[in-house]
Structures are given as structure tokens and as C-alpha cells.
Amino acid sequence: MNLQNDLLLRTARGEKVERPPVWLMRQAGRILPQYRALRGKLSGFKELVETPHLAAEVTIQPVDELGVDAAIIFSDILVIPEAMGLTYEMVEKKGPWFPKTIESLSDVEKLGSGENVLGELQYVFDALSVTKKELNGRVPLIGFAGAPWTIFSYMLEGSGSKTFSKARKFLYQNPTAAHLLLDKITDTTIAYLKQKVRSGANMVQVFDSWAGILPPYQYSEFAIPYIKKIVDSIEDVPVIVFSKGAWFAMDELSKLDCQVLGVDWNTKVSDLRGKLNVQQVLQGNLDPCMLYSSEENVREATLKMLNDFGGKHIANLGHGVYPDTPLDSVKTFVNTVKSYSY
Amino acid sequence: MNLQNDLLLRTARGEKVERPPVWLMRQAGRILPQYRALRGKLSGFKELVETPHLAAEVTIQPVDELGVDAAIIFSDILVIPEAMGLTYEMVEKKGPWFPKTIESLSDVEKLGSGENVLGELQYVFDALSVTKKELNGRVPLIGFAGAPWTIFSYMLEGSGSKTFSKARKFLYQNPTAAHLLLDKITDTTIAYLKQKVRSGANMVQVFDSWAGILPPYQYSEFAIPYIKKIVDSIEDVPVIVFSKGAWFAMDELSKLDCQVLGVDWNTKVSDLRGKLNVQQVLQGNLDPCMLYSSEENVREATLKMLNDFGGKHIANLGHGVYPDTPLDSVKTFVNTVKSYSY
Numbered sequence: 001m002n003l004q005n006d007l008l009l010r011t012a013r014g015e016k017v018e019r020p021p022v023w024l025m026r027q028a029g030r031i032l033p034q035y036r037a038l039r040g041k042l043s044g045f046k047e048l049v050e051t052p053h054l055a056a057e058v059t060i061q062p063v064d065e066l067g068v069d070a071a072i073i074f075s076d077i078l079v080i081p082e083a084m085g086l087t088y089e090m091v092e093k094k095g096p097w098f099p100k101t102i103e104s105l106s107d108v109e110k111l112g113s114g115e116n117v118l119g120e121l122q123y124v125f126d127a128l129s130v131t132k133k134e135l136n137g138r139v140p141l142i143g144f145a146g147a148p149w150t151i152f153s154y155m156l157e158g159s160g161s162k163t164f165s166k167a168r169k170f171l172y173q174n175p176t177a178a179h180l181l182l183d184k185i186t187d188t189t190i191a192y193l194k195q196k197v198r199s200g201a202n203m204v205q206v207f208d209s210w211a212g213i214l215p216p217y218q219y220s221e222f223a224i225p226y227i228k229k230i231v232d233s234i235e236d237v238p239v240i241v242f243s244k245g246a247w248f249a250m251d252e253l254s255k256l257d258c259q260v261l262g263v264d265w266n267t268k269v270s271d272l273r274g275k276l277n278v279q280q281v282l283q284g285n286l287d288p289c290m291l292y293s294s295e296e297n298v299r300e301a302t303l304k305m306l307n308d309f310g311g312k313h314i315a316n317l318g319h320g321v322y323p324d325t326p327l328d329s330v331k332t333f334v335n336t337v338k339s340y341s342y
Numbered sequence: 343m344n345l346q347n348d349l350l351l352r353t354a355r356g357e358k359v360e361r362p363p364v365w366l367m368r369q370a371g372r373i374l375p376q377y378r379a380l381r382g383k384l385s386g387f388k389e390l391v392e393t394p395h396l397a398a399e400v401t402i403q404p405v406d407e408l409g410v411d412a413a414i415i416f417s418d419i420l421v422i423p424e425a426m427g428l429t430y431e432m433v434e435k436k437g438p439w440f441p442k443t444i445e446s447l448s449d450v451e452k453l454g455s456g457e458n459v460l461g462e463l464q465y466v467f468d469a470l471s472v473t474k475k476e477l478n479g480r481v482p483l484i485g486f487a488g489a490p491w492t493i494f495s496y497m498l499e500g501s502g503s504k505t506f507s508k509a510r511k512f513l514y515q516n517p518t519a520a521h522l523l524l525d526k527i528t529d530t531t532i533a534y535l536k537q538k539v540r541s542g543a544n545m546v547q548v549f550d551s552w553a554g555i556l557p558p559y560q561y562s563e564f565a566i567p568y569i570k571k572i573v574d575s576i577e578d579v580p581v582i583v584f585s586k587g588a589w590f591a592m593d594e595l596s597k598l599d600c601q602v603l604g605v606d607w608n609t610k611v612s613d614l615r616g617k618l619n620v621q622q623v624l625q626g627n628l629d630p631c632m633l634y635s636s637e638e639n640v641r642e643a644t645l646k647m648l649n650d651f652g653g654k655h656i657a658n659l660g661h662g663v664y665p666d667t668p669l670d671s672v673k674t675f676v677n678t679v680k681s682y683s684y
Contacts, residue, residue: 160504165664168631172639212554212587215607215629215660245554247589248608265557266590275617287557289510297514318557322507 005139008070009202011314012238012259012281020306020313021069022337023142024330026320027062028074031330034061045090049076055127056134063139065327066334070140070203073128073196077146077207080188081155083120084111094159101158102170105177113184115191124192125199132200143201145193147208147243148185148226149219155181164213171222178222186226190233197237205240205262206230212245219249224256231258240283244319254278265318269308282309285318291329298329302336311342347481350412351544353656354580354601354623362648362655363411364679365484366672368662369404370416373672376403387432391418397469398476405481407669408676412482412545415470415538419488419549422530423497425462426453436501443500444512447519455526457533466534467541474542485543487535489550489585490527490568491561497523506555513564520564528568532575539579547582547604548572554587561591566598573600582625586661596620607660611650624651627660633671640671644678653684 003009008021029035035058039048048054055074063071078088078096088098102108132141146154156167171178193204206227214223223243231239242262243253253261254276263269263284272278290301306315315337321330345351350363371377377400381390390396397416405413420430420438430440444450474483488496498509513520535546548569556565565585573581584604585595595603596618605611605626614620632643648657657679663672 162502163661163664165631165634165666168629169634172631172635212608216610218629245587245608248610266554266587268558268590287510287560289507289514292507292511293514319505322505324507 003137003140005069008140008314009238012203014281014312019340019342020315020337022315022334023068023070023072024317024321027066027068028058028072030323031321031325031327032061032065034065050123052123052126052130056130059131060134066330068334070142071131071135072142072144073131075124077151078154079121079124080145080151080185080192083117084113084184084188086155096154096159098158102155102181105174108177108181111184114187117188118191118195121192125195128196128199128201140202141200142203142205143193143196144205144207145189147206147223148182148189149223150208150210151185152182153210164210171218182222182226186229190230193234201237203238204234205242208243208246211243216248219246220252224249224252228256231256250276254280260314263318281312281314283314283316286333288317288319288322291325291333295332298332299336302333306337306340345479345482347411350482350656351580354545356623356654361682361684362657362679364657364676365410365412365414366659366663369408369410370400370414372665373663373667373669374403374407376407392465394465394468394472398472401473402476408672410676412484413473413477414484414486415473417466419493420496421463421466422487422493422527422534425459426455426526426530428497438496438501440500444497444523447516450519450523453526456529459530460533460537463534467537470538470541470543482544483542484545484547485535485538486547486549487531489548489565490524490531491565492550492552493527494524495552506552513560524564524568528571532572535576543579545580546576547584550585550588553585558590561588562594566591566594570598573598592618596622602656605660623654623656625656625658630659630661630664633667633675637674640674641678644675648679648682
């Protein structure tokens with residue numbers, strides 16, 4: 001099916017475009033009254049993730065309500081460890097929790113991986129197919145996965161953490177098991193993303209949310225090679241890599257064969273385009289907290305961001321939008337980008 | 343009283359020294375069996391902080407047990423908001439919690455500040471005096487405070503946070519009140535650190551633990567000027583500024599009139615001494631998780647760090663030592679530095 005709005009894809013391919021495309025990480029979620037209404041009727045977050053027509057419904061809500069240039073499939077990065085054999089629960093106001101975590105090489109060896117576990121993820125592919133059909137070509141659909149290091153962290157910690165010292169300890173104490181686990185996550189992620197593309201994703205994003213907690217030498221050893229393997233395996237659609245906090249690895253990230261790099265709000269675009277000479281299209285990076293400011297400030301900051309990037313740019317926040325962000329601010333952000341022209 | 347070991351002070355003053363001095367952030371704490379034994383007998387963390395002879399005892403424990411080149415007074419950065427009028431509780435395994443937080447300008451206006459509130463902190467100054475006497479000149483004593491932005495964050499959030507979006511929202515929505523609060527924290531911190539120096543501190547460290555969550559333009563507006571005011575007010579002893587995660591502000595930090603800059607484990611010393619041309623003495627930056635590794639790896643990584651810094655260096659971790667770090671590893675770290683020579 002032809003897309004009626006392919007601005008995101010043209011931008012990702014490096015074409016000259018009339019204005020930057022815009023979408024928001026976590027746009028399908030609590031910022032929308034429609035989402036909160038639907039969510040209130042359900043038993044929990046996972047019911048939403050695992051029920052294709054509901055996941056499709058919330059995926060499309062921000063396209064209707066905000067007029068963004070892309071939909072991103074409503075799902076969770078933790079479906080991957082679950083498919084591999086570690087189930088998780090989503091604890092209200094606390095976040096994910098794994099009753100069983102990885103503690104040894106034999107724990108790693110027991111996990112399933114790769115195409116073998118795709119059957120466990122059929123609900124995600126179904127959600128993509130339903131979304132694709134219901135979107136009816138209005139905008140591209142983005143699929144996503146966590147980067148192996150981030151997934152690894154959850155599998156070792158069992159939840160979020162202030163220091164991630166359990167996951168980081170494992171890298172030092174058990175590097176062989178760590179690499180085996182990262183390999184298995186990577187193989188699963190590649191099979192998963194390929195199947196997402198087959199199910200209709202026009203683009204994929206790899207989120208390395210916990211990139212910023214590794215020292216540079218470990219990020220080079222335990223993160224970059226696995227991201228590279230994923231990037232090199234996805235051939236048919238553009239890939240966005242977003243390594244949050246990995247400013248120290250920008251040089252290596254800029255050499256990846258992905259079309260787009262995500263930029264967090266700590267990073268100055270002038271540094272990326274300047275001394276680091278990053279060539280990829282960049283995505284980001286308005287501070288999500290800026291959306292708590294006045295309409296005038298949001299507009300001004302958005303325009304400043306657009307001018308700073310000045311092209312080869314997908315407008316977004318520098319992180320997922322926070323759940324209590326005023327909807328009007330989000331609309332001001334989106335509309336400011338949409339009225340901009342190069 | 344003359345110090346028997348003034349290596350830390352000579353290094354901080356930029357003198358040529360025989361080897362780097364070594365201490366660890368959080369060296370007085372759960373890594374030591376002596377600490378755990380004493381702590382087990384007490385009602386809680388705050389009893390230890392608020393009882394001068396006990397605070398002195400745990401301050402000196404790592405000097406005895408590890409042979410480090412400095413003692414750092416056992417205390418907490420949150421004694422400052424408490425003295426200003428916001429009491430906190432230390433919840434076991436969860437961290438600090440403030441029953442009442444700052445929500446408005448009038449909340450800020452009600453807070454005490456500066457020399458007026460020093461009376462509330464007498465127990466800290468007493469702890470320094472007792473420590474000083476009991477240390478008997480063996481090593482220098484370091485005093486510390488949180489940087490204003492970090493203290494501000496706790497006063498707004500009421501606890502740690504994944505996103506600090508409440509504190510960050512306040513900067514955008516209420517910049518006037520934010521600056522007033524930062525001013526009051528700064529005035530209090532200056533009075534506090536000066537009194538610590540009068541009570542025997544030979545050096546002070548300012549910890550900006552949450553530096554890394556601000557965008558660069560906000561760090562320049564809401565953090566750097568207040569740190570600068572503190573640094574410029576402390577005249578008699580060397581000052582260490584440790585802005586964790588503020589790699590994007592290194593250029594501004596390098597222009598501060600402080601003797602030492604702390605370096606986290608994400609940062610490559612070659613970047614600091616190279617393109618950023620940082621002139622201050624640097625403190626850091628072994629990954630605290632490296633201490634979970636084998637003795638051989640710890641020794642090797644410590645030596646690599648010492649070689650990378652190559653002088654004008656205070657050996658330390660890139661963050662506080664984690665409570666479950668094996669004591670033998672800590673000793674290997676300390677002893678490797680102590681057997682090193684330039």
C-alpha cells in the first residue's frame with residue numbers, strides 16, 4: 001500500500017524534504033485522554049500489549065489526536081526476554097518486575113532464542129497487521145526493540161535500578177555468560193524485527209535506554225557490536241539507533257550503518273554536526289520537561305531546536321514524553337514543527 | 343596541627359608528588375565490617391549522622407582499615423535542606439524521603455537560610471572537631487556538601503527519582519522561585535562549608551550528583567553560577583567539584599576557580615586533558631563495578647587508570663563505592679595506588 005505521508009521515510013533516506021517529520025517517543029500512552037479511558041477499562045498494561053486490536057487502537061490514537069507523521073506500535077521492549085523464557089509483570093506506578101532473573105551461565109543456556117521463540121510473539125505481529133490495515137496508509141508505522149545491553153540489564157536486575165550494579169557486576173564477573181546472553185538477545189531481536197518488518201513496519205527503532213551507565217570500554221565491548229549486528233541485519237527499512245546517554249560512544253555510533261541516530265536532550269547538535277562530524281539523520285531532542293512550560297516557550301524552544309538541527313532531522317523529544325505532560329503543549333510542539341519549512 | 347600525610351593537599355595544590363593520593367567516595371560505610379557492626383546497634387542512619395562521636399568513629403574506620411590518604415566526614419548532603427526547614431527520613435533500602443516538599447514560591451520564602459540556620463548543624467561541626475582530634479593529624483579531613491541543583495532536586499522531588507521531572511518542571515514553570523531557592527541553598531552551603539573549614543576540614547568537596555539530567559542550557563543557568571559562588575567563597579582550603587554526568591558542561595566546569603574536578607567513569611581522561619584542555623587536578627574515575635572483578639583485573643585496571651591520568655591526579659572511583667563491594671577488592675585498589683610511583 002502506498003503511504004499518503006511518507007515524509008519520515010524520505011527524511012530517513014536522506015532526501016531533501018519540505019519540513020522535518022515529527023513524532024514523539026511514548027506518544028501512544030497516558031498523555032492522551034483516549035488512552036487513559038481505554039486503559040481504565042482493562043486489567044493492566046500487559047492486556048493492552050497482548051491484545052492486537054487494542055494495541056492497534058492505542059497506536060493509532062496519537063495519529064488521530066496529534067496529527068503526527070508516524071505511528072509507533074504500542075508494545076514493550078520486555079516482550080523479548082519474556083519470549084526467551086523470563087516472564088515479567090508490570091507493577092502499577094513501579095514499572096516492570098521479573099520474578100526470576102539471570103544469575104549464571106546455566107540460566108543463560110536455558111533460555112530460548114532466535115526464530116525459535118517468534119511463536120511467543122505472534123500477538124505483536126498481529127498487532128502490527130491490524131494497525132497497518134486500520135492506518136490505511138495514512139502514515140508510516142515504526143516497529144521497535146530494546147538494544148541488547150538494555151534488555152540484558154532488565155534480565156539481570158529484574159527491574160529498573162539506580163546503579164544497575166547487578167547487571168554491571170555480571171559483565172565483570174562473568175563475561176563469557178554475558179556475551180552468550182547478549183548473543184541470544186541479539187539473535188532474538190533480529191528475528192523479531194525482521195518479522196515486524198514483514199508484518200508491516202516501515203522503519204524500526206532500537207532503544208538503548210541504559211547506554212549511559214557503562215564505561216566507554218564496556219559499551220564498546222558489550223553494546224556496540226550487538227547493535228551493529230542488528231543494524232546490519234535489517235535491510236529493507238531504515239533503522240534508528242537511540243543510545244540514551246552514550247555521548248562517549250558517539251564516534252562509534254556515527255560509524256554504524258543505520259540511517260538515523262537518536263539524540264538525547266543533554267547533547268548539543270552543534271557538537272554532533274561539528275567536531276564529531278556525524279553524517280546520519282538525527283532524531284530528537286527537545287527536553288521532555290520543556291513541555292511543562294508555557295505555550296510561548298514551547299513554541300520558541302521548538303523553533304530553536306529546528307533551527308539548530310537545520311535539516312537531516314526528525315523532530316522528537318530527547319526521551320519519551322512524560323505521562324503528565326499537558327496535551328496542549330504536545331500539540332504546540334507538533335504543530336510548530338508542522339508549520340515550519342526549510 | 344601538622345599533618346603526617348599531606349599528599350592529598352600537595353596534589354590538590356598542583357605540586358609535583360611521589361604518587362597519587364587515594365581515597366574512595368563512601369569509604370565510610372557498608373563496605374567495612376566495623377561500620378556494619380556499629381550500624382547494627384543503632385536505631386538508624388540519622389542517629390549515626392547526628393551523634394558526633396559515632397560519626398567520628400565511622401569517619402576514621404577506613405583510615406584504619408584501608409590506609410587511605412584522607413578521611414571524609416561521615417554525614418549526608420540532606421542535612422542542609424533539613425537545617426533550612428525541610429526534615430527528611432532515611433528509609434531503609436529505599437533512601438531519603440521528605441514528608442513535605444517545595445511546591446511554590448511561598449514554600450521557598452518560608453525556608454531559613456545562610457548563617458541563621460547554622461545552629462541546626464552544630465552536630466556536624468562537632469563531629470568534625472571530634473574527628474579532627476581523634477585523627478591526630480594522620481591524614482587530611484574532607485568536608486562536603488551537595489551542589490545547589492542536587493539539593494534543590496531532593497527538596498522538590500522528596501526522594502530520588504528516575505526522571506526528576508518534578509524538579510525539572512519547576513525550573514520551567516517557576517524560574518523565579520527556583521532561583522530564589524537555589525540562592526538560599528547556596529548561601530546556606532557557603533556558611534556551612536566555611537564553618538566546616540573552621541571546624542577542621544582541610545579540603546571540601548561539592549557533589550552535584552544529579553548534574554547529568556539537565557540540558558546544557560539549564561545547567562548553565564541553574565547549576566554552574568551557584569557552584570561558582572560556592573567555589574569563589576571558599577578561600578582557605580582546596581575545593582573539589584564533582585558534577586556527575588555533566589560531560590556537556592566540562593568546558594564551563596574547567597573555568598571554575600576550584601583546584602580539583604571529579605571525573606565519573608563514563609569520561610575518558612584523554613578527552614579532558616586533550617581537546618578540552620582541562621588544567622585542574624582531576625579526581626576519579628575507576629568504575630565502581632570494576633571492584634566486583636578479580637584481584638588481577640582490579641590491579642590491572644587501577645594501573646591503567648593511573649597511567650591514563652599520569653599526574654595531577656587524586657585516585658578514586660568514578661562514583662561512591664557500592665555497599666556490597668568485596669573489601670579485598672577495595673584494598674587491592676588502594677594498595678595498587680599506594681605502591682605506584684611517578
